[in-house]
Amino acid sequence: MSDSLYSNFYRVLNLNYEHAKEEAHDQLGPWLLWRIWKNRNEFLYKGKDYDAPSTVRKAREDMEEWRSRKKAEVSEVSRDHNGNLLWTCARELPTLGSQIEVEAEAIRWAVRILGGFSYQHVIVETDSLELTKMINGIEAPWPKLRPIIQDISNLLATKKAYRVEFFPRSGNKVADRIANESLTFMSHIPKLYSIMPVWLSSLLEAEKPL
Structure with missing residues (x-):
């Protein structure tokens, strides 16, 4: 990762292209960012904190719920x-x-x-x-x-x-x-x-x- 916010965003959103042979889910990146933002609000306004494994798990649940609504x-x-x-x-x-x-x-x-x-x-x-x-x-x-x-x-x-x-x-x-x-x-x-x-x-x- 670098000091550039945009470079870091680019890297997260293109994991599947950079690591095609690994288990990198290219659809998960945006949902991780969304869940991190929600966790930040929970921490600031409610004092709730979430560890990394639970954040990834919730991001996957968000993604699967959204995909299940699509055709x-x-x-x-x-x-x-x-x-x-x-x-x-x-x-x-x-x-x-x-x-x-x-x-x-x-x-x-x-x-x-x-x-x-x-x-x-x-x-x-x-x-x-x-x-x-x-x-x-x-x-x-x-x-x-x-x-x-x-x-x-x-x-x-x-x-x-x-x-x-x-x-x-x-x-x-x-x-x-x-x-x-x-x-x-x-x-x-x-x-x-x-x-x-x-x-x-x-x-x-x-x-x-x-």
């Missing part, structure tokens, strides 16, 4: 067998009842898009093990997910070499990064890229061995 954002990443980028896309969805519904809609969208590109062999990865089991017929679909899963199954039936597999979130930070970036888009039109965005290149390279 859902889903993102997809298409890579070849060597991990090279083929396509990235992001799309806003209407407010849904749960995260697993958002994930199911993302899978349905991915299968439709890739099928339209005429790819012959596709593995769709999701970090929801429960949803994976429902799509693959291991578990019965939840009633509210049944129409979406039925549509996914129908799409997969026309693409014999397509399959849905479980893959932990920790191994796919690229998709999470795209979802976070899509929160800043001013337009609600779905975004589709065939060229690597600058803000994604370092993460994609880091995940290639996976």
Whole structure:
């Protein structure tokens, strides 16, 4: 950190770019600043003091509460067998009842898009093990997910070499990064890229061995 207030602000707000391979949440910076300001007022006017861990925890809670009020954002990443980028896309969805519904809609969208590109062999990865089991017929679909899963199954039936597999979130930070970036888009039109965005290149390279 430096003696310049503006330099320090810049550094906090760009942690993800400077430390792309670390667990730096680029959306948390503004919420930390907001929580520090609120803590300052609490200390001045009520004499209440908060330590660093509780400040970070409250900042995360503020951020998650705000994000839960926004419409859902889903993102997809298409890579070849060597991990090279083929396509990235992001799309806003209407407010849904749960995260697993958002994930199911993302899978349905991915299968439709890739099928339209005429790819012959596709593995769709999701970090929801429960949803994976429902799509693959291991578990019965939840009633509210049944129409979406039925549509996914129908799409997969026309693409014999397509399959849905479980893959932990920790191994796919690229998709999470795209979802976070899509929160800043001013337009609600779905975004589709065939060229690597600058803000994604370092993460994609880091995940290639996976």
